[in-house]
Amino acid sequence: MSELARRLNQCKKPVGDQGKLVVEDMNESHYKLTGWGLDKVNILEDSTVLDIGCGGGRTVNRLVSLANKGKVCGIDYSSDCVRWASDYNKELIEEGRVFIKEASVEKLPFEDNKFDFVTAVETIYFWPHIEENIKEVKRVLKKGGKFIIINEIYDDVKFKERNEEFIKNSDMKIYSKDELKDFLKAAGYLNIQMEVKEQNNWICYVGEK
Template identity: 80%
Template sequence: MSELARRLNQCKKPVGDQGKVVVDDMNERHYELTGWGLDKIKIDKAYKMLDIGCGGGRTVNRLSKAAEEGEVYGIDYSSDCVRWASEYNKELIKEGRVHISEASVEKLPFEDNKFDVVTAVETIYFWPNVEENIKEVNRVLKKGGKFIIINEIYDDDKFRERNNEFAKNSNMKIYSPEKLKSLLKNAGYLNVEMEIKEENNWICYVSEK
């Protein structure tokens, strides 16, 4: 297995010492990207929010600061990530404002209509059945709630060589802007808005239930 393939596999499901290195790197490297995406919505101080694929826990921490009277939940299907994200947010967990658990987007362990906002930062490439999975996200959103997808890669001619190399060395699925927008609409979301930062190959979707 190549070094690139090993890293991409760790991005999918970080585990062990190498996974910790990758998670710490993502906490730093995705900070600007995440901020760019989150600027597309208004977060009320009492919101209840979910971060899917919470990794090292920095996005959860960031959301909790925006919703200072609300609650933020993070899930990851890597038990190591659950441990690392919990350590990163240990004070907020003690306060009862953050909750981290091991779970998959295939079956979210939450009741219907629970969250005001659900975020997915740099994770949707690895979702096993994306259309069914985004329907599952829809289930746990409140009416009028927002689902935010933030990716640093989308299918584009300018980045095709790099992106093809990523796809070849992993089982990640890189979507075209219109393809993912169509999947969101087909899954029942309303007012699907999309913004691209072309020079970075960044993309953000804000979809409303």
């Protein structure tokens, strides 16, 4: 297995010592991307927010700074990530402002109509059944709630060589701009917005329930 393949596999489900290094790197490298995406929505101070694929927990921590009178939940299907994200947010968990759970987007362990916002930062590529998973996210959103997808990669000719190398070395799926928008439409999301930062190959979608 190549070094790139090993790293991409850890991006999908970080585990062990190597996964810890990858998660710590993602906490840093995704910070600007995440901020760019979160600027597209207005998270109110009393919002209830879910971060799917919370990794090392920095995005959860950032969401608490926005929803400072609300609650933020992070989930990840890596038990190691749950532990690392919990360590990163230890004080906030003790205060009852943050909850970290081991769970998959395949079946979210929450009742219907629970969250004002759901975020997915750099995780969509690895969702196993993307159309059904997007519907599952909609289930746990409140009416008028928003789903924010933030990716640093989309299918674009300017990044074709790099993206094809990623695909060759992993089972990640890199979507075109229209593909994810069409999935959101098919799932019944409203007022879908899409923005790109072409020079970085970044893309953000916001869909409303």
